[in-house]
Amino acid sequence: MTIDMRKVKDVTVLDIHGKITIGEGSAEIRNTVRDLLQAGQKKILLNLGDVSYVDSSGIGELVSSYTTVTNQGGQLKLLNLTKKLRELLAITKLLTVFESYDDEAEAVASY
Amino acid sequence: MTIDMRKVKDVTVLDIHGKITIGEGSAEIRNTVRDLLQAGQKKILLNLGDVSYVDSSGIGELVSSYTTVTNQGGQLKLLNLTKKLRELLAITKLLTVFESYDDEAEAVASY
Amino acid sequence: MIWGTREARKINGAVSKTDFELLFGSRLEYLDLVQNVSENIGRMLGLDDDSQYWMSLSVRESVTNAILHGNKQDGDKKVNVLFSFLEDRLVIRVQDEGNGFEQESLPDPLDPENLLKPSGRGIFYVRSFMDDVSYRALPEGGWEVRMEKRLNHQQQGDSDDH
Amino acid sequence: MIWGTREARKINGAVSKTDFELLFGSRLEYLDLVQNVSENIGRMLGLDDDSQYWMSLSVRESVTNAILHGNKQDGDKKVNVLFSFLEDRLVIRVQDEGNGFEQESLPDPLDPENLLKPSGRGIFYVRSFMDDVSYRALPEGGWEVRMEKRLNHQQQGDSDDH
Ligand SMILES: Nc1ncnc2c1ncn2[C@@H]1O[C@H](COP(=O)(O)OP(=O)(O)O)[C@@H](O)[C@H]1O
Ligand SMILES: Nc1ncnc2c1ncn2[C@@H]1O[C@H](COP(=O)(O)OP(=O)(O)O)[C@@H](O)[C@H]1O
Numbered sequence: 001m002t003i004d005m006r007k008v009k010d011v012t013v014l015d016i017h018g019k020i021t022i023g024e025g026s027a028e029i030r031n032t033v034r035d036l037l038q039a040g041q042k043k044i045l046l047n048l049g050d051v052s053y054v055d056s057s058g059i060g061e062l063v064s065s066y067t068t069v070t071n072q073g074g075q076l077k078l079l080n081l082t083k084k085l086r087e088l089l090a091i092t093k094l095l096t097v098f099e100s101y102d103d104e105a106e107a108v109a110s111y
Numbered sequence: 112m113t114i115d116m117r118k119v120k121d122v123t124v125l126d127i128h129g130k131i132t133i134g135e136g137s138a139e140i141r142n143t144v145r146d147l148l149q150a151g152q153k154k155i156l157l158n159l160g161d162v163s164y165v166d167s168s169g170i171g172e173l174v175s176s177y178t179t180v181t182n183q184g185g186q187l188k189l190l191n192l193t194k195k196l197r198e199l200l201a202i203t204k205l206l207t208v209f210e211s212y213d214d215e216a217e218a219v220a221s222y
Numbered sequence: 223m224i225w226g227t228r229e230a231r232k233i234n235g236a237v238s239k240t241d242f243e244l245l246f247g248s249r250l251e252y253l254d255l256v257q258n259v260s261e262n263i264g265r266m267l268g269l270d271d272d273s274q275y276w277m278s279l280s281v282r283e284s285v286t287n288a289i290l291h292g293n294k295q296d297g298d299k300k301v302n303v304l305f306s307f308l309e310d311r312l313v314i315r316v317q318d319e320g321n322g323f324e325q326e327s328l329p330d331p332l333d334p335e336n337l338l339k340p341s342g343r344g345i346f347y348v349r350s351f352m353d354d355v356s357y358r359a360l361p362e363g364g365w366e367v368r369m370e371k372r373l374n375h376q377q378q379g380d381s382d383d384h
Numbered sequence: 385m386i387w388g389t390r391e392a393r394k395i396n397g398a399v400s401k402t403d404f405e406l407l408f409g410s411r412l413e414y415l416d417l418v419q420n421v422s423e424n425i426g427r428m429l430g431l432d433d434d435s436q437y438w439m440s441l442s443v444r445e446s447v448t449n450a451i452l453h454g455n456k457q458d459g460d461k462k463v464n465v466l467f468s469f470l471e472d473r474l475v476i477r478v479q480d481e482g483n484g485f486e487q488e489s490l491p492d493p494l495d496p497e498n499l500l501k502p503s504g505r506g507i508f509y510v511r512s513f514m515d516d517v518s519y520r521a522l523p524e525g526g527w528e529v530r531m532e533k534r535l536n537h538q539q540q541g542d543s544d545d546h
Contacts, residue, residue: 022286023250056283056344064340084275091350092343093332133448134412167445167506175502195437202512203505204494242414243407252404255424262417 003032011043011108012036013079017050020058033065033076042074043111047104049080059088066098075099079107114143122154122219123147124190128161131169144176144187153185154222158215160191170199177209186210190218244303248293248318250286256303257282260314263305267312267373276351277312277371283344284316284367292318292365311353312371322365325357406465410455410480412448418465419444422476425467429474429535438513439474439533445506446478446529454480454527473515474533484527487519 001018014032018024029046036044046062054062062078069076078100081089089095101107112129125143129135140157147155157173165173173189180187189211192200200206212218244259246252260281264274285301293299299319306313329336331343349355354370406421408414422443426436447463455461461481468475491498493505511517516532 021253022290023253055279055286056347057286057341059343060340063338067338088347092346093337097337132415133452134415166441166448167509168448168503170505171502174500178500199509203508204499208499240407241409242417245402245405245407247403251428255404255421255428258424259417259421262420266413266417 001028003028005032008045008104008108011045011111012041013045013047013104013108015047015050019053020051020061021053021055022057027061029061030065030068033068037069037072037074042069042072044069044074044076045079045104045107046076047079048082048085051082051085054085054088056088059092059094062098063094075111077101077107077110079104112139114139116143119156119215119219122156122222123152124156124158124215124219126158126161130164131162131172132164132166133168138172140172141176141179144179148180148183148185153180153183155180155185155187156190156215156218157187158190159193159196162193162196165196165199167199170203170205173209174205186222188212188218188221190215239306240304241307242305245300247297248289248295248299248301249297250289250295253282253285253289256285259303263312264371267307269312269371269373273371273374277314280348280351280369281314281316283348284314284369287344287367288316288318288320288365291323292320294320311373314369314371315366316369317360317364317366319364322357322359401468402466403469404467407462409459410451410457410461410463411459412451412457415444415447415451418447425469425474426533429469431474431533431535435533435536439476442510442513442531443476443478445510446476446531449506449529450478450480450482450527453485454482456482473535476531476533478529478531479522479526481526484519484521 001016001020001024004015004017006013006015014029016029020029033044036042046065066076076098078098080102081100086095089098099110101110112127112131112135115126115128117124117126125140127140131140144155147153157176177187187209189209191213192211197206197211200209210221212221242263244256246256257278260278261274264277269277281303285303288301289295293301302315302317304315304317306315328345329339329342331337331339331346336342348367348369352369353372354368356368358366358368360366404425406418408418419440422440423436426439431439443465447465450463451457455463464477464479466477466479468477490507491501491504493499493501493508498504510529510531514531515534516530518530520528520530522528
């Protein structure tokens with residue numbers, strides 16, 4: 001898994017590439033998010049369009065990133081969920097927890 | 112494996128698709144060739160450009176098709192060898208046994 | 223591939239017969255490989271792409287648990303994955319050398335108080351995606367998760383010709 | 385994939401230690417699967433594409449022989465494929481339940497009188513593509529082909545980042 005970071009207006013977009021799974025350094029997202037919060041960046045958008053695989057541990061990773069951001073008064077939203085990831089979130093009732101978008105401009109405007 | 116048959120001038124071109132391996136009905140080429148010979152078609156060109164995999168049994172299949180045709184006074188030639196197939200033929204000293212081409216028109220003109 | 227569900231029906235035998243088996247040390251590095259084998263077995267048996275995906279994700283989750291919770295990542299302890307190709311279903315058993323768990327005491331990940339927990343969803347996913355899931359302590363020691371995936375024979379022929 | 389040759393160096397142990405093992409009934413339908421597992425193992429260990437290809441072709445040929453000649457396609461007889469991931473090489477052993485053969489009596493496929501024979505090239509290919517090949521009768525009965533493929537550590541890093 002690799003993470004690219006960019007700023008769109010006042011939102012930090014994290015482009016996640018590859019797999020979010022237990023073997024694949026799944027704590028990386030959480031750590032990146034924590035660093036952003038410490039730097040005062042509280043509007044975070046995870047672009048998951050290039051994520052090839054997510055397991056239950058990856059779902060947990062997204063959840064803990066979400067709670068960390070929320071607890072610090074920030075907002076973490078999701079962009080470009082794949083069909084499979086959407087299904088994994090849906091059956092664990094997390095689809096309604098996360099705010100998610102398919103259009104980046106719309107996502108950025110929502111903060 | 113599937114075989115498509117077509118006639119270019121007086122040459123019968125067999126377009127082989129898929130794998131030529133032991134599990135994959137590897138006697139099919141030999142049988143098709145035998146039928147062609149019985150029908151008096153003695154100029155046969157095997158187009159192997161769409162062959163995805165060949166094992167030692169597939170190499171044997173090509174050899175026995177070749178000897179069958181040669182023994183009946185016909186000519187069997189090869190078209191569009193993949194790099195891997197070329198290597199398999201080369202190390203068993205079969206590359207010089209088969210006449211092979213990368214250009215169909217040239218192959219057809221050679222009979 | 224010539225071999226599809228038609229052949230899968232022929233492969234057979236008693237419920238407990240194992241047709242294809244993997245055995246490996248408890249290393250997370252093998253998860254991709256195990257998932258990939260599962261996908262290929264699904265394809266070989268004629269499962270459609272989605273079913274292949276969810277079945278192999280379920281195997282991956284179960285093997286993750288076997289490595290992490292069962293064998294506690296002790297590389298010398300083995301995980302065994304046993305595939306049985308039955309006429310109408312694929313049976314997969316994942317065995318580890320641990321003591322297992324009590325099914326009743328597993329927290330429900332859908333319970334509002336667990337919804338935002340960072341873990342505890344693996345078994346739930348397996349139960350969602352597979353047609354039958356059961357657990358048992360092995361008589362010789364160790365723990366087994368047994369999963370079934372029904373084969374959809376309507377799709378026979380779809381995968382017969384390439 | 386994060387895991388490449390760097391990790392492969394860490395995986396280790398004695399020469400005889402098996403890291404990943406396949407066990408299956410003697411059916412040609414499994415050849416694609418076995419080849420695919422071998423390819424994936426090659427990739428996991430950082431072999432380049434060509435080496436993956438020829439290594440897995442060699443495994444496929446050896447398993448074909450185990451099924452056809454060793455076990456004579458008796459579905460109840462098992463083929464065992466054992467992979468050992470050593471620091472500098474991959475060792476693969478293919479075992480069947482048959483009586484093997486005498487290496488000296490194998491005809492040379494390059495001999496002009498054999499050049500146009502329809503069979504007899506499998507073992508030659510294996511010996512061409514693998515770095516070391518040997519055979520033995522197993523003490524417990526059965527036959528084993530043992531093959532080694534050196535790992536090319538220069539390529540370390542190539543497969544580390546996707
Ligand atoms: N093979 C196993 N051996 C022992 N305990 C297990 C095994 N599989 C699951 N468990 C127990 O069940 C719990 C729930 O597993 P799971 O739903 O996969 O979520 P997670 O692995 O994220 O905790 C684990 O935390 C563990 O306590
Ligand atoms: N596992 C095995 N058990 C018994 N005999 C074998 C085995 N592998 C190879 N052989 C013998 O060696 C011969 C040569 O094998 P090979 O070079 O693969 O060519 P082919 O399988 O086409 O005959 C076989 O015909 C068989 O007699």
